[in-house]
Amino acid sequence: MRAMLEQLIALVGRGPVAMARVVDTTGPGPRETGAAMIVTADGEVFGSLSGGCVEAAVVESARQVLATGNAVTDRFGYSDGDGLAVGLTCGGEIEVFVEPVPKERLAVLTALQARIAAGDPVALATRLDTSAEWQLIRPGTADAWHGVDRDARALLDAGRSGIVGADECEADSSPRPRVFVHVFATPARMILAGANDFVRALSRTGRQLGYRVTVVDARETFATAARFPSAHEVVVDWPHRYLRTEHEAGRIDGRTVVCVLTHDTKFDVPMIAAALSIDDIAFVGALGSRRTHAERTERLRAAGVTESRLARLKSPLGLDLNAHTPDETAISIAAQILAERGGGSARPLERLNGPIHR
Incomplete structure (x- = not known):
């Protein structure tokens, strides 16, 4: 996503787009966590998630996301290269989160771009549900966010992206949402x-x-x-x-x-x-x-x-x-x-x- 951020901001400025990101991987895979692809309302596609083996299915999900305004999750596993099923021939598994990115999110995107340009570590936390809520995570802050802010900052401190949450928060027994923490920082x-x-x-x-x-x-x-x-x-x-x-x-x-x-x-x-x-x-x-x-x-x-x-x-x-x-x-x-x-x-x-x- 880092390499496509400037392009994403320009495209969102012209109208809503759908963004697909690899949020989890298991085994060998063509792209790392955080790899992104953008699909516009006009059907233009930018970026790649798998070198071609699942792109068509993700583009179709992106069209649905743009039509409904609700984010979706796609999971792809192994598929025989001679078979008809959509999947990865490399033997790995990937989870792809596809979400709408409307103009209202330009402020977050530009703030993210500014921190990356300044060399400051930052993470974009995204709820992996239909709302796809965003939150910028910065080191040294104590802003509470759905009970996952501490775990998100730990990933930011380590310099690696990952998924947190999906269990109970003991403080109030409320469920913690499953959240993808997309880290923009060098690893520790x-x-x-x-x-x-x-x-x-x-x-x-x-x-x-x-x-x-x-x-x-x-x-x-x-x-x-x-x-x-x-x-x-x-x-x-x-x-x-x-x-x-x-x-x-x-x-x-x-x-x-x-x-x-x-x-x-x-x-x-x-x-x-x-x-x-x-x-x-x-x-x-x-x-x-x-x-x-x-x-x-x-x-x-x-x-x-x-x-x-x-x-x-x-x-x-x-x-x-x-x-x-x-x-x-x-x-x-x-x-x-x-x-x-x-x-x-x-x-x-x-x-x-x-x-x-x-």
């Missing part, structure tokens, strides 16, 4: 120092959570893309040097997570010291036993790291899940990151009172 970063099985497992988990994952290690033999297929990038460099370069280039922000999993003093002490020296980093953690943590802390002090900065270090890293395998350890680390960044207690919900969605 997860930088993993090391090149071992724990890094491989955490890179998978981090990517599933929507992070842009970077694995960095100075050993060229171990730091290869083939060994870390879930990472967005694998960098051969000394971790602390890479982190400082990224910070100087302005590619580190208040959402960045750094986890040191090297188990090697010559790597982890400089990397932890560098990470703790950057105030913007949201989370700094280091894997290791309590003995390793104690010895490492003394080395950090000797390297000049102050007590106030040491207090930011999460080590030993992870929640107490009695984890043993790399995959289990990755879950315990990810759970701690979620709890720390979201203000959660990390306690079982059954032992807590009050709303689940706070």
Whole structure:
């Protein structure tokens, strides 16, 4: 939708149009969540959702939407290329939301365009029902909206689009509508120092959570893309040097997570010291036993790291899940990151009172 926003504003200015967006995907698919197609009242079509395999059906839905003024949801799954059913030959599934966009929504669209042009993170939240109600979501705001505003801001903070809601809001027992949060922001970063099985497992988990994952290690033999297929990038460099370069280039922000999993003093002490020296980093953690943590802390002090900065270090890293395998350890680390960044207690919900969605 980002690439078509200017065109959408121009078309809406001339009359109502229907906009179709991919709001959910499962398995392989031709387009990512947020891909958009526009259909005008004159039958003009702009954009693509699937490379041609479902477009005709979506265009027909768009005509109905323009005629009735009510949004609709289409779902497409696998279809044999030789069959007659409309569907995806790639084997995946997509959910497409088709909604009318009248002139009354120009104010929201222009505000969205302005924030994107300014480089400010923003999200367009859309109720996935016949009303297709819109709301702009911005970081740092506390505007309540159908009980999903907190979840929407969490997606915005992570830099990834997704669906929230569709359950009860404990505050007043009213249902929370199903809402697509279309995020216009870069994903939060997860930088993993090391090149071992724990890094491989955490890179998978981090990517599933929507992070842009970077694995960095100075050993060229171990730091290869083939060994870390879930990472967005694998960098051969000394971790602390890479982190400082990224910070100087302005590619580190208040959402960045750094986890040191090297188990090697010559790597982890400089990397932890560098990470703790950057105030913007949201989370700094280091894997290791309590003995390793104690010895490492003394080395950090000797390297000049102050007590106030040491207090930011999460080590030993992870929640107490009695984890043993790399995959289990990755879950315990990810759970701690979620709890720390979201203000959660990390306690079982059954032992807590009050709303689940706070």
